[in-house]
Every structure is written in C-alpha cells, then in structure tokens.
Amino acid sequence: MIDKEDTEMVGSLVPCENGMAGEYPCNGYDLLAQISLAGFEAASGNDIWGWTDTTTGKEYALMGLDDGTAFVDISDTENLIYLGKLPTATTASSWRDIKVYQDYAYIVAEANNHGVQVFDLKKLRDVSAAPIVFSADNRYTDIGNAHNIVINEATGFAYPVGTNRDDAFNGGVHFLDLQNPVAPISAGGWGVNGYTHDAQVINYTGPDADYSGAEIFVGANENQVVLVDISQKDTPVPLSTLDYPFIGYTHQGWFTEDQRYFIFGDELDEINSGFRSRTLIFDMTDLDNPILHHTYLGPTSAIDHNGYVLGDEFFLANYTAGVRVLDISGIAEKSISEIGFFDTYPASDNTQFDGVWSIYPFFESGKIVVSDINSGLFVIKKSD
Numbered sequence: 001m002i003d004k005e006d007t008e009m010v011g012s013l014v015p016c017e018n019g020m021a022g023e024y025p026c027n028g029y030d031l032l033a034q035i036s037l038a039g040f041e042a043a044s045g046n047d048i049w050g051w052t053d054t055t056t057g058k059e060y061a062l063m064g065l066d067d068g069t070a071f072v073d074i075s076d077t078e079n080l081i082y083l084g085k086l087p088t089a090t091t092a093s094s095w096r097d098i099k100v101y102q103d104y105a106y107i108v109a110e111a112n113n114h115g116v117q118v119f120d121l122k123k124l125r126d127v128s129a130a131p132i133v134f135s136a137d138n139r140y141t142d143i144g145n146a147h148n149i150v151i152n153e154a155t156g157f158a159y160p161v162g163t164n165r166d167d168a169f170n171g172g173v174h175f176l177d178l179q180n181p182v183a184p185i186s187a188g189g190w191g192v193n194g195y196t197h198d199a200q201v202i203n204y205t206g207p208d209a210d211y212s213g214a215e216i217f218v219g220a221n222e223n224q225v226v227l228v229d230i231s232q233k234d235t236p237v238p239l240s241t242l243d244y245p246f247i248g249y250t251h252q253g254w255f256t257e258d259q260r261y262f263i264f265g266d267e268l269d270e271i272n273s274g275f276r277s278r279t280l281i282f283d284m285t286d287l288d289n290p291i292l293h294h295t296y297l298g299p300t301s302a303i304d305h306n307g308y309v310l311g312d313e314f315f316l317a318n319y320t321a322g323v324r325v326l327d328i329s330g331i332a333e334k335s336i337s338e339i340g341f342f343d344t345y346p347a348s349d350n351t352q353f354d355g356v357w358s359i360y361p362f363f364e365s366g367k368i369v370v371s372d373i374n375s376g377l378f379v380i381k382k383s384d
Helices: 121-126 269-273
Strands: 024-027 029-035 045-052 059-065 068-073 081-087 096-101 104-109 116-120 138-140 148-152 157-161 173-177 185-190 198-203 215-220 225-229 237-242 250-255 261-266 278-283 291-297 307-310 313-317 323-330 335-342 356-360 368-372 376-382
Touching: 024 029, 029 335, 045 096, 045 368, 045 376, 059 096, 059 104, 059 368, 059 376, 068 096, 068 121, 096 148, 104 148, 116 121, 148 198, 157 198, 157 215, 198 250, 215 250, 250 307, 261 307, 307 356, 313 356, 335 376
Parallel strands: 045 356
Antiparallel strands: 024 335, 029 376, 045 059, 059 068, 068 081, 096 104, 104 116, 116 138, 148 157, 157 173, 173 185, 198 215, 215 225, 225 237, 250 261, 261 278, 278 291, 307 313, 313 323, 323 335, 356 368, 368 376
C-alpha cells in the first residue's frame, strides 16, 4: 500500500480574485483542488483524461505520471480521494497517454515493451484504504512503446500512434478493435505517411458530403498533417495533407463540433520561429483540399500543447502559460479571442517545456482537470 501520509493535497476553493487564485495567475477560473507530485509519489506529470461512472455519477481524473497512472475521485472537490496508482508496465517514462472506452482505460507509454495497459475503471467504485496499488486487467503486447493512443468511441476502435518507427506501420497508426473491451484485437494499420505523433479520429458529419458517415483519421505526422479515410480497415484511403508556413513539429489538433474547422498546434514553431503561442485553424469544408483559414497568436511566447473543443470554446494547454480558454464562436469570421486562463506555472511564461501538459474539460459538472508536469493535478472551474 502507498503511504497515505505522503498524499499532499489541497481541497478548498480558492477563488480567482483580482487576477490571482492564491499564488496562481488567473482570469475567470477558480482553483477547486490540487494534488502535488509528492502526493502521487512521482517525479513528473504528463497526460490527463477523465471518466464519469454512469452508474454512480461520480467523476474521476486519470492522470499520467512518469511511473504510472493515478486515479482520483474528484466528485467532492472539498475531499479529493486519491484512489491509487497503476504502475507502468515496464519502465518509467516522461510520456504516457490515456484514453477511455466505455468503462475501460487504455494506457500507452514511451517505455520499451510497454504495450497497451487495459484497466477496468469499475474497480474504482470499491476501493478501501486508499491509495492502493492497482494491477492491469490485460495488456496488449503486439506493440511496444507508443507515444499516444486515440479512441473513437462511436466505432469502438483504439488507435495507438507513435510506435516504433521500424514496425509494420512505420510508427504510424495501429487499428485495435475493442469489441471485447478488455481484449483488444489487431485490425491492421496505416503507415504510408510515416510516424504519427498524435491524432483525432471521428465519424464525419461535417460539410463535405463526399465523406458523410466516413471514419476520418487526422494525424499529426511531424512535418505534415494527414487525412485518411479509415472506414474500411483493410483498405484505408488517403485524402489530403495539410501544409502551413513555418512548420516546426506538427503536434495535435481538434475539430470544432460542426467539423468544419480543425484547430491545430505546432509544438516547435515558438522555439524555431519566435512566434507568440500560435494556433492554426484549417477550413475542412473540402476534405480533399483543406485550406489554412486563420492564425491566432496568444498573448505570451509559451509553447502550445494539447487543445480541445467544447461548444464555442477551445481549451489550450499552453505549458508555462497554463490553461488558456479561447472564444471560437466567431471562427468563421476569423474572430478568436482569449476569454479566460488559469496559470499553474507562475514562475514565468517562457518558451520552455514546463507547466501544463494537458486538460480534460468534458465533465458535465463543469470541472476541468489539468495535468502539470512540475506540480501535479489541478481541478479548476469557471468562476460563478
């Protein structure tokens, strides 16, 4: 068992007042609770995702750490419950990624021979004497290391990406059938465009009638963004590639809810080209010929990382500049503005790889969970 005395957490509301929530710069977002890296007995943080138990209504944060994955009940932010940790399958890694399908978490890492850990989240309902050390319910080992994993819940497929560059798909994307959620089955892959760092996979309902109902893969492939129709797993069809000026390292993007626009970040353009935090918006009206629609520059020189769309807002993990919230209701008119932020890294907004790694803004309660590389888990919420 993990020593509960080492669990360092704060669970009292710290409102954002006069631009600060305690020691953290903010605008429009309160601090509800946090758990430090020391509380997780970890050296660094990385990815984060969330799960809502539809049976109990409880909300959970699933946070990646260098040495495993932490599970936290955030239902009562006055009393966060760190339930325990699933240790890494092999060795520690600075890169770990987590996604959820139904009641299972799927976890990959840049650790050698890690594979995909499968964890039954229903076990979180019955934890006594927390925090405990969990064990995986299965491990898919036909891949070794992977940088990321994507899941399309509508089709029941998982997509590990960023695997070994000399594997069957050149480090591209592997297709895993989750018909039996605890036992993924290989269904092929796609590697014609080389290594994939991150991706989004959707069932397409956007404006391009040629692909209505198709399953579309959008991959960030280091020096290009690729679109592939993967509806037929044995015969993927490449559609187009996205080009843009001053490519540094194509990193990650997310569709708007109407699937007309794809909001995208490059992880090295701030370092290489001196931009303020740069967000690129592509018009996807024609999937065979996407075009760069608009470029948004943030208020700092911090590096942009993962970003997610919820309604008319874009939640951007902006490393040293924290969580930045953009109003994208005027995206068609090229009108995008920052409407809020919460900065978990008050030391600076420098162009460096510290601070916020990722965000999960999809809880019905409005709580937002944030992973900070240096400081652990934060739970924030829009101010009343």
